[in-house]
Structures are given as structure tokens and as C-alpha cells.
Amino acid sequence: MNSVPAVGTPLETSGERSTAVHTPLAGPAGAPRTVNIRGLLVAAAVAAVGTTLILPTHSLEFTTADGSIGPGWWPTVLGGALLVGAFAIALVSFRTPDEVPDERVSAHGLGRLGAVLLATVLYGAAWYYLHFLPVTALFLSALMFITGGRGIKALLVFPALTAVVLYGLFKMLLQVPL
Amino acid sequence: MNEFFAGVTALLDPTIGLCLLAGVLLGTLVGAVPGITATMAVALAAGFTLTLEPLQGLAVLLSIYVAAQFGDRVPAILVNTPGTPASIASTFDGYPLAKQGKAGVALTSSALVSAVGSLAGILILVLAAQPLASIALRFGPPELFALVIFGLTMMVGVSGGNVLRGLVAGAAGLLLGTIGRDPITGVQRFTFGFSELSSGVPFIAAIIGLFGIAELFNQLAETRTKSMPAPITQLGAWWPNKAQRRELIKPSAIGTGVGAVVGVVPAAGGDIAGVIAWAQAKRASKRPEKFGKGSLEGLAAADSASTATMGGSVTTTLALGVPGDSVMAVMIGSMIIWGLQPGPALFVESPDLVYSLATIMVIATFLALALALVRMQGVVKLLALPQQYLTTIIIAFCIVGTYAVSSSVFDVVLMLMFGLIGLLMRRFGFPAGPMVLGLILGPLAESNLRRALVIDGFGSIFTSPIAVGLIILSLGAVLLPWLRSTIASRKTRATADVSR
Numbered sequence: 001m002n003s004v005p006a007v008g009t010p011l012e013t014s015g016e017r018s019t020a021v022h023t024p025l026a027g028p029a030g031a032p033r034t035v036n037i038r039g040l041l042v043a044a045a046v047a048a049v050g051t052t053l054i055l056p057t058h059s060l061e062f063t064t065a066d067g068s069i070g071p072g073w074w075p076t077v078l079g080g081a082l083l084v085g086a087f088a089i090a091l092v093s094f095r096t097p098d099e100v101p102d103e104r105v106s107a108h109g110l111g112r113l114g115a116v117l118l119a120t121v122l123y124g125a126a127w128y129y130l131h132f133l134p135v136t137a138l139f140l141s142a143l144m145f146i147t148g149g150r151g152i153k154a155l156l157v158f159p160a161l162t163a164v165v166l167y168g169l170f171k172m173l174l175q176v177p178l
Numbered sequence: 179m180n181e182f183f184a185g186v187t188a189l190l191d192p193t194i195g196l197c198l199l200a201g202v203l204l205g206t207l208v209g210a211v212p213g214i215t216a217t218m219a220v221a222l223a224a225g226f227t228l229t230l231e232p233l234q235g236l237a238v239l240l241s242i243y244v245a246a247q248f249g250d251r252v253p254a255i256l257v258n259t260p261g262t263p264a265s266i267a268s269t270f271d272g273y274p275l276a277k278q279g280k281a282g283v284a285l286t287s288s289a290l291v292s293a294v295g296s297l298a299g300i301l302i303l304v305l306a307a308q309p310l311a312s313i314a315l316r317f318g319p320p321e322l323f324a325l326v327i328f329g330l331t332m333m334v335g336v337s338g339g340n341v342l343r344g345l346v347a348g349a350a351g352l353l354l355g356t357i358g359r360d361p362i363t364g365v366q367r368f369t370f371g372f373s374e375l376s377s378g379v380p381f382i383a384a385i386i387g388l389f390g391i392a393e394l395f396n397q398l399a400e401t402r403t404k405s406m407p408a409p410i411t412q413l414g415a416w417w418p419n420k421a422q423r424r425e426l427i428k429p430s431a432i433g434t435g436v437g438a439v440v441g442v443v444p445a446a447g448g449d450i451a452g453v454i455a456w457a458q459a460k461r462a463s464k465r466p467e468k469f470g471k472g473s474l475e476g477l478a479a480a481d482s483a484s485t486a487t488m489g490g491s492v493t494t495t496l497a498l499g500v501p502g503d504s505v506m507a508v509m510i511g512s513m514i515i516w517g518l519q520p521g522p523a524l525f526v527e528s529p530d531l532v533y534s535l536a537t538i539m540v541i542a543t544f545l546a547l548a549l550a551l552v553r554m555q556g557v558v559k560l561l562a563l564p565q566q567y568l569t570t571i572i573i574a575f576c577i578v579g580t581y582a583v584s585s586s587v588f589d590v591v592l593m594l595m596f597g598l599i600g601l602l603m604r605r606f607g608f609p610a611g612p613m614v615l616g617l618i619l620g621p622l623a624e625s626n627l628r629r630a631l632v633i634d635g636f637g638s639i640f641t642s643p644i645a646v647g648l649i650i651l652s653l654g655a656v657l658l659p660w661l662r663s664t665i666a667s668r669k670t671r672a673t674a675d676v677s678r
Binding site: 073112147149158 | 229346566594631
């Protein structure tokens, strides 16, 4: 295979993300291998999900009255597959370092995400009582502010216009009861 | 022939023309903006197209799919940043050409060869879909189960990510597919008293959450250290001269051939085809040394290959019911809601549909080509649009679009939950594609496996040559990447030992 040149800054690839190794695979010959804590945590989380999903299947039949396979069989098989997957991830974690995204999560970024989620919850609550147009314009304005938009155009004109477009598209054109 | 005319005349409704136009405009726009992929755009559009008639909705979704493959070349050539994964290989020669002052020629050549590739792919759809479906019609429960496993493992294997985590994501998706009514007995499973879950996890909420909102949450949470370079604004001459046009022919033929083959392989998309075709064209070129430094041949091979995959992807999706790529996974979700179950039976129930879809893709190709040839300066300005405007619009569309599907706040909450799950998956290396595929194909896999086991136990799977063949291919899909990386790392270690 011919070598291919590097791409500038791909924001997404078929593998969903670009990766970079952040811990050494292994030291020089004879040096102890680094245990990949991140990978072990991932394995524990997958195992927890698998176990949590297997538990409710006990209330479902494994075999039906006529002897055929019941509704509990397939979910149990899949829950078991998750546990096997968790074990395999844990095993791999002892041999190879984990892959981390190029871009790191920051405290500021998490705060921004939290603010967006909070604004969304408040928007949902306000939409229940008030008309779609003003509530949506206010919500969009809040989103613009959180993501760094400043000035009349960003905080007033754009949210108002977008709210009107959304209303026109969904309520007037597609007849969605907003 | 009657089916062909029925398929084409079904599109004479003027609203379908409007849907096509809207889809092409939207597709070109999302393709041109790095960070918004065709999959994300189709997932978002699925939210509001479900209120339309199936053909109108399919016109919007398919034309977004086609046009995004034209729009994404613009940032690849002008900014060295692929607009969608399908244009990764376009950057190899597109950006060097732009830096040499040949951006206009590169953009025009790219649009022309992309159209050629797209039309060749559509020809594959018209010629191969029906015969492939006829073969698949003979599939019984063991073969259908094996086919789902094949589709899932191919998506995991070709994605280039962590195979193990891809398999775990696929299993989790299959588990999500068990929520709701059991496909054989009708017993409710894992609904936790929510009536909204009785017919399964709402596809659109899950798809928008995993593909749309998760990407935005990720962008919000992380601090970008890399900034996009300023776009090249001097486009130069825009129409390739005679010698340049002649230069495009051979690599376009190679690219189209590679794309047509790769497109039919389930889950393999334009990104893979583009890179393979680029390498093959380099091997076949008289001037391979120019590849990667601004070769029109390299650009032509990559771009014709990635668009040629589209017809093959639609063929696999319609004939086998297994998505040809991640956009098709989203489209399957929409089609099921419209009552169109992709798979061989579709050709018995709606034989004209394949011609309708092929015609939609042909018209979308010509519209996208026309747009690509006239709007270059405008798109350059678009690349300078501040990110917060896009983020805000997309969040609003995710919320209102999800709500619009069944006027349900429950769906919106579910979509946000899937967004957070998708964010965690992204951060910890789990691809979202296999999970969505598992969710969509889970009931099909379960019902066919259980039927096969009732008929003849596990023997029914292992005595069917087709099922065995598909399972062997599935094993190959997950084991080959692992084997390749193991051999590569051993070689690297051996080289390091020798040099020490």
C-alpha cells in the first residue's frame, strides 16, 4: 500500500475520532509494562452495564410453554456478550495503552456543556407554559451567549430570526403542534 | 419496463422537486462545513421528514447524501480540512493544488469527476439491486441472522477504530433493540412502565442523540487546540484546459471502479474508497511522484471513488437490508418508520421504488454539480462563519426535530440521554455506528436466530453454506484488522530492536 499524506485537521473520520497514544506501550526490554487504568475503568463500566442488563431478564421466560426459546434468552446472551467484552477490554488494558482523543475535555468546556443542558431543561419547562416563539428566541439567545456569541446581532437578531424560521417550518409547513 | 416508468412517474409531483432542491442546498451546505457530517445532517433531517410522504422524505434525505459529497470537497481543497470523512483523500492533492493557485481548477475538476462517479454508482444500483435482491429472497432465518451479523461486524471492522469496543457497541445496540415487544411472543421487555417504549426505542431520538447532539456536546466539552487554517480565497482559473481534462480520464475510471466495488461492501463508505483509489491511481500513474504534491490525477481518483460508493451503498441497503454506510443506517431507520422495510422483500412489495430512488439520485447529482460550479465564492465566505451560530442552530433543530416526530417530550429527553451516552462513547473510543446498527437490526437478528434454532437448533446455521460463508466473512472482518495491527507492531518492535 502506498503511504498517504497527512490530512490537515480532520474533525471526524470513519473511525469517529482521531486518536493519540498517551502512555508508552512498554518500556525497554525488561522494563515493567504500564497498566492502563483508563482501559480498566472502561472494562468495569461495560461489565456494570452488562450485569445491570442481565438482572431484569430473570423476570422473563427462558423457554416458553411449548419448549421454544423465550423472550429472556436473547437479552441474556447479549448481556453475557457484554461481560465477555468487558473481560477482553480489561485483558487488553494490561498489554496496550489506551487511546485518547486529540482534544482534551476542559473544566471550562464541561461548564459550557452543563450550562447548555440546564438551559435546555429550563426551555422544556418554559415551553410547557408559554408560546413557542418567545421561549425559543430566549433559549437560542442563551445558547448563543453560552457558546460565546456577543452583540445585538448574535444575541437578539439571530435568535429571533431562527425562532421564526423554526416556527414557520415546523408549525406552518409541517403542521407540528408546537 | 413498467416498473421503471412507474418509478420515474411517481416523482412527477412538484413537491418532490422542491424536496430535492431543499435537500441539495442543505447537503451542499453541511458538506461544506467541517464538523457536520452527512450522517449527522441526514439524522437531523429525518426528524422533520417523517411528517412527509415517503418519496418526499426520501428525496430530501437522498439529495442531502448526494450533495454533501460535492460540498465537502470545498473545505478539503481550500482549507485542507475534509468537510465529511468522504473527502479525506481529496485533501491529499486538493490543498497542494490550491496552494499552487489552482484552487478553481481543482474545485471544478473535483465536481466533474464526482458527478461521473456518482452516475456510475447509480448505474450499479439500477443494474445490481434487483438480481442481488432475487438471491437474497431465497434467504431463510439462518442466512438472515448471519447477514445481520455480517453487516454489524463489517461496520466494526472497516471503521478503523478499536474493533473490540466496536463489537461491544454493537452488542449494546442489539440489547437496546430488545426493548419493547418481543418479536415472537409479544411480551413486553425492559419498558419500565413507559408506554412510549412499547414499540421499541424511538429510532430517530436515538439517531439524533448519537450522531447529532453527541458531536455538539463533544465540541462544547473539549478545548480545541487546533484551529482551522484560513481558507485560500484566490481561486484562479476555474475550468480545466484540454490537457487537464484528458489527465482526469484514467484516474476517474480507476476511482469509479474502486468506488463501485467498495460501495457494495456493507458499511464501507467514501472515505475508504477515496484512499484506496488514490493509492491505486498513484500506482497506475506515469507521474506518481506528483501525488500528494498537487496532482489532478490524485484528486480525480479520490473524488470519483468516494461518490461512486453511493450507488453501491444504496444497492446493499435496499437489496439486503444491511446498510451500505452510516448514512444508510440512518435512512433504514426512517424507511422502517414509513413502513418500507429495506431488504429483498421490498422488491416484491415496491418494485418501482429502486427506480424512483435512482432517479432522485441522478437529479440530485446534476443539481449538486450545477451548484458546485456556480457557488464557489459564496462557500468560501461560509467557511468563515463563527461556530456558535452553527452550534445553536443544530441544537435547536435536534430538539424541535425530535419533538416533531411524535410530538413527544419523552423522545426529546431520550434524545438528550443518547447525546450524553454518545459523548461518553466518543470520549472512550466506542463508535456510535455499530450501536445504531444493532438497535435497528436487533429485532431482525433475534427473530431470525430464534426461528432458526427452533427449526433445527444451531445446526441450521452451520449447515447453510451462505450462512457459514457470511459468518466466515464476519470473523475475517473483525480478525483481520487485529492481525494486521499485531503484525505491524511486531515489525516495529523488531525494527527498534535491530536499530538499538
